[in-house]
Amino acid sequence: MQIKYFLASLVIVLYSFGLNAQTDISGIVTEKSGVPIIGANVFIVGSYDGTTTDVDGSFSFNTTEEGIQVLSVSYLGYQSKELKTEVNEMKNLKITLRESANSLDAVEITASTFKAGDNSKVAVLKPLDMVTTAGSMGDVIAAIQSLPGTQQNPDDGRLFVRGGDARETKIFIDGMRVFSPYTRTFSGTPSRGRYSPFLFKGVSFSTGGYDAEFGQALSGVLDMNTIDEPKQTESNISLMSAGLGLSHTKKWDRSSLSFSGSYIDLTPYYWLMPTRLDFNTPYKGFSGELVHRYKTNKGLVKTYIAGDISRVGVNSENLDTAIYQEVDIDNRNLYINSTYSTTLSDRHSAKIGMSHGYNKDHLEVDEFLLDTDFDGYHFKGAFKTIINDFVVLNYGAEYFWQEDRLSKGTNDTNFFSSNIDRHLPTAFSSIDYFFSKDLALKLGARYEFNSLLNSNEINPRLTLAYKVGQNAQVSAAAGVYNQELDSEFLEDPSVQRNEKSSHFLLNYNYKTDKSIFRLEGYYKSYSDLVSYQRGFNFEPTQIANEGEGRAYGVDVFYRANNVVKYVDFWVSYSYLNNQRKYLDYPEFAAPSFSTNHNLSLIGKKWFPKLNSQLGVTYSLASGRPYDDPHTSDFMTERSGWFKNLSMSWAYLISQQKILFVSVSNVPRFKNEFGYRYSTMPDVNGQYRSEQIRPNDDQFFFVGFFVTISQDKTKNQLDQL
Amino acid sequence: MKNILLLFAILTLSVFGLQAQNGAYEKGMGKAFELWTQNKTTEASALFERIAVAEKDNWMPYYYAANVLISSSFSTTDKVKRNEMLKKSKELLKEAHDASPDNSEIVTLEGLLYTAYVAMEPETYAMQYSAKVAGLHERAIKLNPKNPRAQLNKVEWEIGTARFFGQELNTFCGAIDKAKPLFENQDDSVPFAPSYGAERITSLKNECGCE
Numbered sequence: 001m002q003i004k005y006f007l008a009s010l011v012i013v014l015y016s017f018g019l020n021a022q023t024d025i026s027g028i029v030t031e032k033s034g035v036p037i038i039g040a041n042v043f044i045v046g047s048y049d050g051t052t053t054d055v056d057g058s059f060s061f062n063t064t065e066e067g068i069q070v071l072s073v074s075y076l077g078y079q080s081k082e083l084k085t086e087v088n089e090m091k092n093l094k095i096t097l098r099e100s101a102n103s104l105d106a107v108e109i110t111a112s113t114f115k116a117g118d119n120s121k122v123a124v125l126k127p128l129d130m131v132t133t134a135g136s137m138g139d140v141i142a143a144i145q146s147l148p149g150t151q152q153n154p155d156d157g158r159l160f161v162r163g164g165d166a167r168e169t170k171i172f173i174d175g176m177r178v179f180s181p182y183t184r185t186f187s188g189t190p191s192r193g194r195y196s197p198f199l200f201k202g203v204s205f206s207t208g209g210y211d212a213e214f215g216q217a218l219s220g221v222l223d224m225n226t227i228d229e230p231k232q233t234e235s236n237i238s239l240m241s242a243g244l245g246l247s248h249t250k251k252w253d254r255s256s257l258s259f260s261g262s263y264i265d266l267t268p269y270y271w272l273m274p275t276r277l278d279f280n281t282p283y284k285g286f287s288g289e290l291v292h293r294y295k296t297n298k299g300l301v302k303t304y305i306a307g308d309i310s311r312v313g314v315n316s317e318n319l320d321t322a323i324y325q326e327v328d329i330d331n332r333n334l335y336i337n338s339t340y341s342t343t344l345s346d347r348h349s350a351k352i353g354m355s356h357g358y359n360k361d362h363l364e365v366d367e368f369l370l371d372t373d374f375d376g377y378h379f380k381g382a383f384k385t386i387i388n389d390f391v392v393l394n395y396g397a398e399y400f401w402q403e404d405r406l407s408k409g410t411n412d413t414n415f416f417s418s419n420i421d422r423h424l425p426t427a428f429s430s431i432d433y434f435f436s437k438d439l440a441l442k443l444g445a446r447y448e449f450n451s452l453l454n455s456n457e458i459n460p461r462l463t464l465a466y467k468v469g470q471n472a473q474v475s476a477a478a479g480v481y482n483q484e485l486d487s488e489f490l491e492d493p494s495v496q497r498n499e500k501s502s503h504f505l506l507n508y509n510y511k512t513d514k515s516i517f518r519l520e521g522y523y524k525s526y527s528d529l530v531s532y533q534r535g536f537n538f539e540p541t542q543i544a545n546e547g548e549g550r551a552y553g554v555d556v557f558y559r560a561n562n563v564v565k566y567v568d569f570w571v572s573y574s575y576l577n578n579q580r581k582y583l584d585y586p587e588f589a590a591p592s593f594s595t596n597h598n599l600s601l602i603g604k605k606w607f608p609k610l611n612s613q614l615g616v617t618y619s620l621a622s623g624r625p626y627d628d629p630h631t632s633d634f635m636t637e638r639s640g641w642f643k644n645l646s647m648s649w650a651y652l653i654s655q656q657k658i659l660f661v662s663v664s665n666v667p668r669f670k671n672e673f674g675y676r677y678s679t680m681p682d683v684n685g686q687y688r689s690e691q692i693r694p695n696d697d698q699f700f701f702v703g704f705f706v707t708i709s710q711d712k713t714k715n716q717l718d719q720l
Numbered sequence: 721m722k723n724i725l726l727l728f729a730i731l732t733l734s735v736f737g738l739q740a741q742n743g744a745y746e747k748g749m750g751k752a753f754e755l756w757t758q759n760k761t762t763e764a765s766a767l768f769e770r771i772a773v774a775e776k777d778n779w780m781p782y783y784y785a786a787n788v789l790i791s792s793s794f795s796t797t798d799k800v801k802r803n804e805m806l807k808k809s810k811e812l813l814k815e816a817h818d819a820s821p822d823n824s825e826i827v828t829l830e831g832l833l834y835t836a837y838v839a840m841e842p843e844t845y846a847m848q849y850s851a852k853v854a855g856l857h858e859r860a861i862k863l864n865p866k867n868p869r870a871q872l873n874k875v876e877w878e879i880g881t882a883r884f885f886g887q888e889l890n891t892f893c894g895a896i897d898k899a900k901p902l903f904e905n906q907d908d909s910v911p912f913a914p915s916y917g918a919e920r921i922t923s924l925k926n927e928c929g930c931e
Contacts, residue, residue: 041766046774048748052766072773076804201848231851251855513799561843568843611886655885 026060027093029053029073037097040075045082063087073097079389099437100389108473109432109442109465133602134615135646135664137701140200141182141193144222146600148555148572149207149520152621153593154642155673155694157190158182161207162524163551163578163594164219164501167486172223174302174339175213177400179357179376183285184331186314188695189277194333195306196260196289201227207555208503208522209477212428212444212461213382213394218483218501218526228293228300230256234709238262241702242269255294262287269700277695278315280326285310299342307334319678319688330362347386354379367410377401392432394444400424404487420491422452422484430461438467448498450484452491455498457482472510479503485530489543497528497545515560523552529582538679540584547582551594569603589635590625592674595642597622615648615662626674629687639674639692656708662701670697745775749912752784761792772815779823780912782816787829793836802840809833824864825914831856831873853877868902869917875899876924893930896921 029040036057043050049063050072063069069087074080078097083090129143136142141159145152151160158166171181173195182191204223206214214221230249238245247260266282287308294301313328339353360373382396400423407417430444442463449456461479468474482498489495505522529547532540559570578594581587590596599620606613623638631637648662665671671694678688748771755764765788772781786809793809796802810833816826834849834856857877860870875895882889903918 039762039766041769043766043770043773048744048771048774050766050770052763076801076808229852232854608886652885655881655887 022062023087024062025090028058029095030057042073045070045072109440109463134617134648139192140197148557148574151595155188161220168219170217176337176353176355177378180359199226200224209505212430212446216483237706239704258291260289275696281313283312301340303338305336328364332360334358349384352381371407373405375403390434395429398426440465475507489530492543500528501526518557520555525550549580551578566606572600574598595621611652613650617646619644643669658705660703664699764788779816779820782812786812824860824867827860828870868899872899889928892928896924
């Protein structure tokens with residue numbers, strides 16, 4: 001009897017020790033080309049049985065599992081594979097893994113886009129550059145102008161892309177339209193971007209060939225992405241030569257709230273520094289910002305509200321009357337932007353958002369008043385569906401509603417007023433198709449309707465990208481773009497079409513760990529641009545869509561970081577040939593804002609012993625076209641070359657205190673931008689003229705920044 | 721009597737059997753640690769991952785699979801590979817987090833993950849992740865103030881920052897010493913629960929020139 005028990009227990013013991021038959025599993029893991037994959041993880045799912053592949057890609061192990069099992073094969077950067085079959089059949093397996101198209105060194109389908117920030121592989125500009133580039137004075141737009149494809153118009157300050165005027169580049173925050181991105185100034189004093197660079201974690205700047213998600217822009221798109229999560233609860237104080245700023249951020253587990261306010265008054269500055277302008281009110285303004293971020297379980301809600309009020313007034317000479325006029329501008333601006341981005345499932349994600357912009361300009365020229373105000377709304381829903389590792393679908397719809405109001409008069413009478421209201425429903429869709437990790441295609445289309453023109457537009461977009469080597473890729477893009485006319489002409493009954501452009505470009509990109517080289521050639525053609533004649537009082541008449549134009553050029557960019565220790569520098573060069581016959585041009589000519597050659601050299605060097613960073617920016621641009629009415633030729637005159645050398649010095653007094661000094665045009669180059677002329681000749685047939693000079697030859701900026709936080713290691717270094 | 725004997729036998733054997741299965745976990749983990757010590761990181765991480773997939777509710781194999789990748793990423797020169805390793809670690813940490821939410825050890829390791837990003841490409845990631853790393857350290861300490869790794873990683877991160885600014889490092893000696901009793905009083909009842917890292921105290925003290 002005892003023996004019987006003993007035998008029974010033995011059987012059970014043996015069973016539990018798993019002395020049942022072991023099965024050998026073997027095979028080889030390779031790439032499609034046959035190259036073995038070393039170190040791939042091969043195992044039976046749910047068991048401990050498995051191994052990693054050898055130097056020849058082979059594997060073999062045994063398992064106690066029986067029947068139908070799942071064999072999993074995975075390796076970093078490759079698509080995992082699962083094989084479900086009888087364990088007895090898992091012998092001499094030949095498994096090929098495909099490189100994952102979303103792996104980090106896969107081809108990128110962006111032809112003409114410069115990205116700055118976290119997730120971009122092509123980090124042409126880093127988040128810090130937006131603030132540490134010498135001469136940019138904390139202006140995002142000024143930092144973007146160090147990239148090729150932009151033409152420098154230092155007396156204007158706005159973005160001019162590849163021969164297009166400033167209106168042709170649209171600016172977005174988190175994919176939502178910004179309706180009045182620039183501060184209001186007088187001609188000769190550059191505008192700045194309205195929004196603080198500290199808000200953004202990155203930007204994506206496209207100088208052509210952008211995809212179907214973006215429209216209403218003939219030349220360029222700048223999309224700035226706000227920070228998702230602030231660093232910590234902290235307060236910042238800035239004392240600057242031009243004013244002061246305060247900000248505070250409070251951070252909770254899931255949400256955060258930041259507010260900041262600044263007051264700028266240039267009165268003391270101009271009391272010290274000479275300027276060509278005869279101010280009666282030097283620029284003064286108050287601006288405030290509020291940012292709220294809330295993390296939901298699967299998404300993020302961001303709300304951003306910014307408002308500012310400013311006033312500036314000068315006395316300027318009217319060339320026609322030779323009389324000095326008092327000109328005052330009051331500006332009020334409000335911008336609200338709210339987005340919700342979320343993942344719906346592993347393969348679906350959505351982003352919805354709205355933005356609202358309100359801008360009011362009140363201009364007084366002696367007793368004459370000009371009031372322009374503007375309301376713009378943008379609603380957007382964008383979706384992304386990952387069909388598989390090789391096919392991604394992006395689609396969505398937008399709705400724009402814009403209203404421009406204008407009134408001219410004096411305090412007593414109203415001469416003229418208008419109100420232009422229009423609605424633009426749009427829809428867009430694109431498909432990313434990866435033929436392999438090295439070859440990809442993006443095909444898209446955008447539809448737009450304009451209620452004022454009753455126009456329908458369908459714009460096709462195409463990008464093709466091919467990886468030609470470990471570090472190099474070639475891409476080509478083409479697309480059709482349209483944009484509504486300037487509101488000044490929109491209501492004219494003879495205007496029935498949107499302005500159009502077509503882009504063709506070819507790009508070569510070479511990137512290593514420490515350097516990036518880009519070369520891009522492009523050709524653009526314009527049609528349906530607004531055209532008109534000058535009437536007897538110089539007002540536009542015979543307004544039509546008969547303007548056309550073409551532009552071609554080459555952009556070159558090179559950036560090297562730490563090739564020389566502690567030195568980071570980049571070089572941008574753009575060649576542009578731009579010819580247009582539009583507005584009141586009698587013939588094809590290069591517009592005044594387009595320069596043939598533009599060069600920027602930017603360098604930064606960190607001196608660890610001095611706790612300091614030196615920044616140097618050198619810019620050069622060929623002469624700007626202007627028209628001399630004394631000659632019979634049109635727009636054939638050229639101003640002198642523009643030269644500027646700016647330097648900045650950031651000194652970390654301690655981790656919480658920073659001193660920053662920046663000086664523009666250190667050698668005091670005498671820059672000029674051609675001449676402006678009176679509209680009518682005098683009795684001798686001579687036009688009165690005035691050379692266009694920058695209002696300030698040089699600008700000084702001194703700032704002292706203090707951070708107050710619990711964590712004493714944080715500072716405002718990244719704010720410089 | 722017979723019945724009692726039978727019952728006894730079955731009981732014993734089933735306990736035995738259970739232990740055999742547990743033994744596989746211990747053997748597997750032990751083997752993975754052994755591979756890790758032999759610097760066979762690919763194999764070690766792969767084995768931890770295999771165990772993790774089999775023991776979905778246990779956070780530790782995921783934690784160690786990620787830990788191997790993050791630790792070895794610091795010495796990996798191929799940047800593409802390095803990026804892939806960190807990307808994979810992020811996924812593994814997410815699984816660990818799902819198995820054990822609000823776990824101080826996992827949050828500490830997450831801090832190390834973003835430190836690795838910063839170390840890889842400071843120009844790109846320092847601004848973006850510095851605060852995140854600091855925040856994760858804070859959170860890890862909040863979740864378990866007695867976690868010596870959380871305390872020490874926080875100090876180490878601060879030492880790195882101070883070194884960058886060329887500041888005196890010996891001010892950190894006190895903070896480093898505070899981790900010592902925490903290491904000594906670790907709860908070692910759960911097998912394979914993280915208890916490593918005490919040796920960092922000596923090396924950090926050397927770096928900071930502490931007595």
